[in-house]
Amino acid sequence: MSDTVVNLEHVSIFHNKNMVLNDVNFKVNRGDFVYLIGKTGSGKSSIMRLLYGDLPLKQGEASVAGFNLKTMKNREIPVMRRKLGIIFQDFQLLTDRTAKDNLTFYLRATGWDDKAKMEERVNEVLSKVNLSSKGFKMPQELSGGEQQRLVIARALLNDPDLILADEPTGNLDPETSNEIMNLLFEVSSNKRAVVMVTHNYNLIDKFPSRVVKVDQGKLSELGGEVQAWAAASPL
Secondary structure (H helix, E strand, O other), rough: OOOOEEEEEEEEEEEOOOEEEEEEEEEHHHEEEEEEEEOOOOOOOHHHHEEEEEOOOOEEEEEEEEEOOOOOHHHHHHHHHHHHHEEEOOOOOOOOOHHHHHHHHHHHHHHOOHHHHHHHHHHHHHHOOOEEEEEEEOOHHHHHHHHHHHHHHHOOOOOOEEEEEEEEOOOOOOOOOOHHHHHHHHHHHOOOEEEEEEOOHHHHOOOOOEEEEEEEOOEEEEOOOOHHHHHHHHO
């Protein structure tokens, strides 16, 4: 099993016919936690969309979770996505069913059909995110932090190689944000890779890790100068 989960080489990303990012090189290994930062409209979302197969690869070479994005057929995209866990800022939970049923629905949608195994897996991930006692609650009965933990549980269901988190703390208060960050770092310590888009540079200070800046159509690694760059580049 390769340690490389994401490998982009000389990739250019297009939105319609407009080039958003040019000659991008980006590598993520198992256990890596990578922050993706940049101004609104810089191309962070386009990178995320490319990684989960929502934007086609037109130029360069790219592999994600063992799948070659250049040669991958449309019918293979759902198969690749089972190797990914995707966490959105706005939760995207089904409000007409319980927390447990949200997770079971997702398992069915990704090809699981053994009822006992589904029940076991759902209980396992709920326990992992400390929601075992909340499985029978409706999403709207959960706090914002609990809903985001449920989303992380959903992302972990298929034991993914890569977690893509788009502003996962964007709607949360600072204390709850810290809880979610601790959980995401725990996830990456289990040999999974996490790529997280954020505008919250205070979180990066508090939970330091590798930082990649998206700016003027390029990607670059930042060392300790995150706050300096943020101060000089208002969002």
